[in-house]
Amino acid sequence: MPDMITLNGVTKSYGAVRVLNPISLGIEEGSFTGLLGASGCGKTTLLNLIAGLDTPSGGEIRIGGELVYSDKGDTVVPAERRGVGYVFQSYALWPHMRVLDNIAYPLKVRGVGRSERHETARAMLERLELSKLADRYPFELSGGQQQRVAIARALVFQPKVLLLDEPLSALDVQLRERARGWLAKLQAELKLTTVIVTHDHVEALSLADRVILLREGEVEQDGPATEVYESPRTSYAADFVGGANTFAGHVEPVMPGRGGVRVALANGERLELATGSVPAGTPVRIAIRPRRVQLLSAGIEARPGSMVVPLEPTAKLFQGNDWEVVGNTALGEVRVISPSAPRDGAIFLGIHPDDCRLMLS
Amino acid sequence: MRIFNLRGTTFVFCVVLFLFLISPVIPIVYQAFLDKPIYDATGTLGLGNFSRLLRDGAFLEATENTFYFAALSTVISLALGLALSLLFERVNLPLRKTLRLLFLAPIFISPLILSFAWSMLYGPGGYVSLFMRANLGFGLPNLYSIEGMSLIAGLSQAPISYLFFAAAAANIPNDLERSARISGAGPLRTIATIVIPLLKPAILSCAVLNFMLVVDLLAVPLIIGEPARIQVLATYLYTKGLIAAQVDYGIVAAAAVFMIIVVQLLVWVQTRWIGDTRRYVTVGGRSGRSARAKLGAMGWVITGVIGLFVLVTSIVPTGFLILRSFTSLLSPLLPIADVLTLANYDVIFSREQYVRSIWNTLIIASVGGFGALILTFVAAVFAYRTLPFARTVIEQVSVIPRAVPGLVVGLGFFYAVMLMPGGDWLRQTIVILMIAFTIRYFPTGFGALTPSFLQIGSDLDRAVRVSGGSRWAAVRDVTLPLTKTALVGAFMLYFIHFFKEYSAASFLFSPGTEVIGTTMLQLNLVGHLGSLAALAVIQLVITVPLAVFIYSRG
Numbered sequence: 001m002p003d004m005i006t007l008n009g010v011t012k013s014y015g016a017v018r019v020l021n022p023i024s025l026g027i028e029e030g031s032f033t034g035l036l037g038a039s040g041c042g043k044t045t046l047l048n049l050i051a052g053l054d055t056p057s058g059g060e061i062r063i064g065g066e067l068v069y070s071d072k073g074d075t076v077v078p079a080e081r082r083g084v085g086y087v088f089q090s091y092a093l094w095p096h097m098r099v100l101d102n103i104a105y106p107l108k109v110r111g112v113g114r115s116e117r118h119e120t121a122r123a124m125l126e127r128l129e130l131s132k133l134a135d136r137y138p139f140e141l142s143g144g145q146q147q148r149v150a151i152a153r154a155l156v157f158q159p160k161v162l163l164l165d166e167p168l169s170a171l172d173v174q175l176r177e178r179a180r181g182w183l184a185k186l187q188a189e190l191k192l193t194t195v196i197v198t199h200d201h202v203e204a205l206s207l208a209d210r211v212i213l214l215r216e217g218e219v220e221q222d223g224p225a226t227e228v229y230e231s232p233r234t235s236y237a238a239d240f241v242g243g244a245n246t247f248a249g250h251v252e253p254v255m256p257g258r259g260g261v262r263v264a265l266a267n268g269e270r271l272e273l274a275t276g277s278v279p280a281g282t283p284v285r286i287a288i289r290p291r292r293v294q295l296l297s298a299g300i301e302a303r304p305g306s307m308v309v310p311l312e313p314t315a316k317l318f319q320g321n322d323w324e325v326v327g328n329t330a331l332g333e334v335r336v337i338s339p340s341a342p343r344d345g346a347i348f349l350g351i352h353p354d355d356c357r358l359m360l361s
Numbered sequence: 362m363r364i365f366n367l368r369g370t371t372f373v374f375c376v377v378l379f380l381f382l383i384s385p386v387i388p389i390v391y392q393a394f395l396d397k398p399i400y401d402a403t404g405t406l407g408l409g410n411f412s413r414l415l416r417d418g419a420f421l422e423a424t425e426n427t428f429y430f431a432a433l434s435t436v437i438s439l440a441l442g443l444a445l446s447l448l449f450e451r452v453n454l455p456l457r458k459t460l461r462l463l464f465l466a467p468i469f470i471s472p473l474i475l476s477f478a479w480s481m482l483y484g485p486g487g488y489v490s491l492f493m494r495a496n497l498g499f500g501l502p503n504l505y506s507i508e509g510m511s512l513i514a515g516l517s518q519a520p521i522s523y524l525f526f527a528a529a530a531a532n533i534p535n536d537l538e539r540s541a542r543i544s545g546a547g548p549l550r551t552i553a554t555i556v557i558p559l560l561k562p563a564i565l566s567c568a569v570l571n572f573m574l575v576v577d578l579l580a581v582p583l584i585i586g587e588p589a590r591i592q593v594l595a596t597y598l599y600t601k602g603l604i605a606a607q608v609d610y611g612i613v614a615a616a617a618v619f620m621i622i623v624v625q626l627l628v629w630v631q632t633r634w635i636g637d638t639r640r641y642v643t644v645g646g647r648s649g650r651s652a653r654a655k656l657g658a659m660g661w662v663i664t665g666v667i668g669l670f671v672l673v674t675s676i677v678p679t680g681f682l683i684l685r686s687f688t689s690l691l692s693p694l695l696p697i698a699d700v701l702t703l704a705n706y707d708v709i710f711s712r713e714q715y716v717r718s719i720w721n722t723l724i725i726a727s728v729g730g731f732g733a734l735i736l737t738f739v740a741a742v743f744a745y746r747t748l749p750f751a752r753t754v755i756e757q758v759s760v761i762p763r764a765v766p767g768l769v770v771g772l773g774f775f776y777a778v779m780l781m782p783g784g785d786w787l788r789q790t791i792v793i794l795m796i797a798f799t800i801r802y803f804p805t806g807f808g809a810l811t812p813s814f815l816q817i818g819s820d821l822d823r824a825v826r827v828s829g830g831s832r833w834a835a836v837r838d839v840t841l842p843l844t845k846t847a848l849v850g851a852f853m854l855y856f857i858h859f860f861k862e863y864s865a866a867s868f869l870f871s872p873g874t875e876v877i878g879t880t881m882l883q884l885n886l887v888g889h890l891g892s893l894a895a896l897a898v899i900q901l902v903i904t905v906p907l908a909v910f911i912y913s914r915g
Contacts, residue, residue, distance in 0.1 A: 053823050079826035080834075086827035092820035096842045105838070106828035157829060 004029040004193040010059035034208030041214040052079035085154030089166040093138035100134040106157040164196040238287040247331040253280040267330035294350030295338035302350035385773025392614035410611035423597040431575040437515025442522020466675040467517040469908030471861040476584035478678035492693040505589035529563035569631040577766040579864040686894035705895035718875035729795030730855035745814040759807040771868035813847035
């Protein structure tokens with residue numbers, strides 16, 4: 001598939017403050033991309049630059065092959081002529097218009113006649129199961145309904161691209177999970193190029209097939225959702241996407257002929273990872289997901305090949321399905337999520353090399 | 362691809378708005394340094410006017426009087442405003458809403474009318490003084506003194522202080538007071554230890570605001586001070602620049618520049634204070650309405666006291682003015698039945714110039730008010746819907762006229778039209794008054810519109826853009842309908858202010874362009890108090906219903 005959106009060296013500064021370092025990437029037609037990052041990382045800015053709600057400080061943007069911004073030759077296609085659907089975090093439904101009028105508005109400004117645009121808007125309402133709400137005003141809708149109306153409005157004029165700015169963050173937890181499923185289904189049906197901005201890694205991982213992690217205006221990692229989760233490239237990525245424990249260490253020489261990497265850790269033990277090749281002496285970090293650390297109390301045995309370290313727990317939190325245990329070890333502070341409750345008595349942790357990822361710190 | 366250069370257009374608008382709002386000041390500053398009248402091309406620049414001004418005893422005395430008058434008025438206004446804001450907002454008084462509206466009355470009865478009414482009633486030759494002297498053997502303290510002036514000015518300003526404090530008190534989160542109550546403080550102690558300390562910055566900036574308004578006040582010194590030969594800066598400017606047979610342009614302009622500097626300094630002090638207030642800004646907590654303390658019988662006593670106060674300060678004077686308009690002469694020595702007449706209204710409606718002043722006022726208030734509204738709306742759109750720099754610039758520029766006394770706006774415009782091509786034509790139409798009034802009240806109107814622009818998140822506007830609508834479509838389909846209520850409010854504010862305005866008009870009117878305010882001043886000058894009262898009543902009949910509508914909404 002060709003790229004629907006292309007960014008070429010796009011930057012953004014506000015005065016002396018640079019919020020986006022030059023970013024170049026392509027977004028494939030029909031794909032679902034998640035822009036993930038902490039607040040202030042520039043993800044919403046990037047979305048606004050694509051939509052034309054904000055003007056870049058430099059670079060080039062193409063949508064569907066058409067040049068919509070270029071720092072050379074002063075090309076700036078205004079937002080209204082970019083043909084992108086946009087769902088605001090606040091939904092931005094116009095409070096003085098009925099639901100039907102809100103949805104029909106993009107058609108109205110495109111000169112579509114009254115009866116035709118109402119017909120199209122009604123069809124869209126039906127598709128999103130909102131028909132009953134056509135004559136209501138936005139304030140009469142629940143949060144979930146408002147969100148769907150906002151999406152209907154963004155889709156009604158058959159945009160080339162759908163941009164979503166934290167569309168689920170205003171919903172409560174239960175509703176959010178339902179809306180996530182609904183959104184995934186909708187995108188799969190429409191095959192519309194979609195970009196979602198979110199700070200919630202679960203949202204990004206579950207919805208998007210590609211995740212772009214931004215950090216302080218730069219791309220930290222970019223790849224398929226599973227890859228970003230399974231093989232974070234940096235300890236920041238590991239920690240932001242799903243949380244991770246990281247331990248400092250340095251690489252030791254391995255016997256010639258044996259593959260993998262041998263890392264000496266702070267507690268004096270060595271961990272041998274099966275893959276990778278890093279020169280000896282390099283300082284590295286080992287990352288492991290809290291869920292992959294084995295919680296060992298009386299009667300539970302470690303998986304063969306695990307490194308076992310004693311834990312001094314500082315907090316034991318029951319989370320409903322799981323227990324979260326936090327404590328200190330010779331490697332530093334460790335967080336564990338375990339399906340079984342920690343029993344009384346001494347607690348140990350089992351860390352298996354296969355669950356560990358090596359990153360250059 | 363760029364069809365419309367937003368940055369350029371916005372920049373041009375900012376510059377034009379700045380020049381428009383500063384336009385009355387420029388000719389004054391120029392004249393102040395010019396040794397000949399501004400229309401005389403042979404003048405040279407120098408500091409002569411200022412040295413003459415500083416040697417003018419009348420000016421020095423007027424300056425001294427101004428500071429005393431403004432300080433005393435401010436104290437009265439603040440004390441009343443603070444006391445009543447605490448009583449109205451924190452105590453559940455019987456008849457609260459009615460009392461509150463009556464207390465606000467001086468806002469819609471202009472200080473000009475209030476001064477007339479007070480002088481007719483409580484002045485040395487006024488009805489009450491004569492009545493007391495005849496029946497009790499002693500009269501009232503002399504109203505025609507700086508203290509008397511301050512009393513009227515303070516009273517007419519008190520509602521402004523009240524609104525200021527009420528707004529500030531509403532911003533104090535309920536939880537702060539409730540936690541004081543839970544900690545064991547009673548309602549009065551809570552007010553004394555929590556509410557008032559948090560209001561400190563509001564008190565200081567309100568004091569500066571009051572001081573500025575009093576420096577700018579012409580009506581009270583003119584009606585109450587002049588008979589006793591007490592001059593302040595406003596009347597100094599008025600008599601030297603307008604009434605005097607031989608107008609000394611240079612010294613008047615120098616005095617006006619001095620006034621601008623005084624007010625400018627006050628504005629500077631105020632903004633400095635506002636800058637400091639951040640440490641008083643309460644963090645978090647919902648600012649729900651505070652529960653009002655119930656006082657039982659004590660509540661009725663307080664209501665009675667406030668009622669009596671309102672009665673004496675505004676209801677009786679206004680009622681007296683109305684009565685006066687239907688009589689040939691009103692004196693405790695004559696029975697009312699003998700003096701009842703409609704002659705005063707006959708005079709007003711039979712003389713062309715009086716009728717014309719009413720029409721002019723109506724046209725200026727409605728047409729001019731609408732023009733001002735359009736400018737204000739456009740300025741707000743540029744400020745809040747275009748580029749970040751526009752917001753900063755327009756917000757700063759929009760308050761410029763606040764630092765220019767109304768008289769100075771009139772004087773400056775008077776000079777400006779002398780220099781302008783076509784100025785003579787402009788001077789003979791009411792357009793010149795509309796422009797001057799627009800400049801004068803722009804900060805008020807802009808301030809009334811701003812909150813609604815800030816309230817409508819810019820997302821609603823941006824949603825139009827991504828839906829395919831242009832900037833213009835966003836303004837037409839979203840901003841305009843959503844700010845409708847605020848626009849109506851701003852228009853009514855302009856209407857009322859334009860209707861009441863007299864000080865900027867006094868330099869600018871000419872035969873054919875009189876307004877009610879200037880006609881009242883002339884009637885006062887020649888002593889036709891009956892017709893004056895009739896005209897005042899006509900003004901009240903037109904403005905009060907509107908004002909009640911605006912202010913009763915709270």
